[in-house]
Amino acid sequence: MLTCKDFLRELNDYLDSTTDVELRKQLEHHVNECPNCWVIFDTSKKTINVYQGMEPKAIPQPVHDRLMAALERRMASKSG
Amino acid sequence: MERTYRTAPQYNKFACIPSIPRRISTREKRRVRLDADKLEARGEPLIPPIEASASEPAFDESELVAKARTGDARAFSELVHKYERKIYRLARHITNSDEDAEDVLQEAFLKAYEHLDRFQGNSKFYTWIVRIAVNEALMKLRKRKSDRTVSLDEPPTEGVEDPVVREIAVWEGNPEQRYSQDELRTILDSAIQNLKPAFRTVFLLRDVDELSTEETAEALGLSIPAVKSRLLRARLELRERLTRLFKKKGDDVFAYL
Known part of the structure; x- marks a missing residue:
């Protein structure tokens, strides 16, 4: 039988679906029986989801422009 | 499940x-x-x-990279356009400074351009440039007096064996619906900012940029077990912080472990 500590140790692989079948079954069994671990699993999954849903902010135009200018200078000096 | x-x-x-x-x-x-x-x-x-x-x-990105290697400026610009936002975001998250992030962004792409001939086609261009950017960003941190000890190689001081789990509570609805984009971004950014660089960098690459464990290990020069243990730590710490904000009120009734 898995303990809550065991579950927590395997949480990453469980979230990423990278455990082997046998372990996965045990983890599923545990998470269905243990309300605390279910909440941890659920909120961890949601944490990852909410970050993944976040668009990178557009890069400020002046920052982009200065980057391109710096590259152009470097390219010119390399080819010249 | x-x-x-x-x-x-x-x-x-x-x-x-x-x-x-x-x-x-x-x-x-x-x-x-x-x-x-x-x-x-x-x-x-x-x-x-x-x-x-x-x-x-x-x-097929390798074609673009190959062109850039022959000195095709347009091909290289295309790579810049493709990745500048992600590199800038990563640099801002690591350095926590707009100014340093801009330096990192420029240095990373300039170095990539200079050393394109050293890029081995067997990894992704993004993994490669991330590695350059992370190194630049860490150098920035080390230059700040207060942060002399910052290193990704250093083993984290806290025991990874005992991750923190205190908040056991379900979330109230969907944060994406409860908060505006800007509010949510502020919340998420500040939560990430509270992680140590070693943890937040791994989290950003694995869960935000969606690199694989292997790619993250390669980009950061870390072992795969190190990436995994840091990711677990980062995920659980963020979960903890977000749960404090997003939980259903009056629902944190369980004591745990």
Whole structure:
């Protein structure tokens, strides 16, 4: 039988679906029986989801422009 | 148990987009898919499924990199356009400074351009430039007096064996609906900012940029077990912080462990 500590140790692989079948079954069994671990699993999954849903902010135009200018200078000096 | 969160639906909900310009990122796809989900929820018809494209971008980047290596400035600019936002975001998260992030961004792309001949085609260009950017960003941190000890190689001081779990409470609804984009971004950014650089960098690469464990290890020069233990720590710490904000009030009744 898995303990809550065991579950927590395997949480990453469980979230990423990278455990082997046998372990996965045990983890599923545990998470269905243990309300605390279910909440941890659920909120961890949601944490990852909410970050993944976040668009990178557009890069400020002046920052982009200065980057391109710096590259152009470097390219010119390399080819010249 | 369903494997819900990383897997795409089996059918192609964004087939209705007329002539897709360039390749589309997973994130764009996800957004379109969300819209499609809304359509579906309203009972509006979706275009019948066609063969869903594989999750990997169809676009062959190695060709672009090869062109850039021969000195094709346009090809290199295209790589810049493709990755500058991600590199800038990563640099801002590591350095916690707009000014340093801009330096990092410039240095990373300038160095990449200079050393393109050293880039081995057997890894992704993004993994390679991330490694350059992370090194630049860490150098920035080390230059700040107060942060002399910052290193990704250093073993984290806290025991990774005993991750922190205190908040056991379900979330109230969906944060994406409860908060505006800007509010949510502020919350998420500040939560990430409270992680140590060693943890937040791993989290950003693995869970935000969606690199694989192996790619993250390669980009950061870490072992795979190190990436895994840091990721677990980062995920649990963020979960902890977000749960404190997002939980249903009066629902944290369980004591744990």
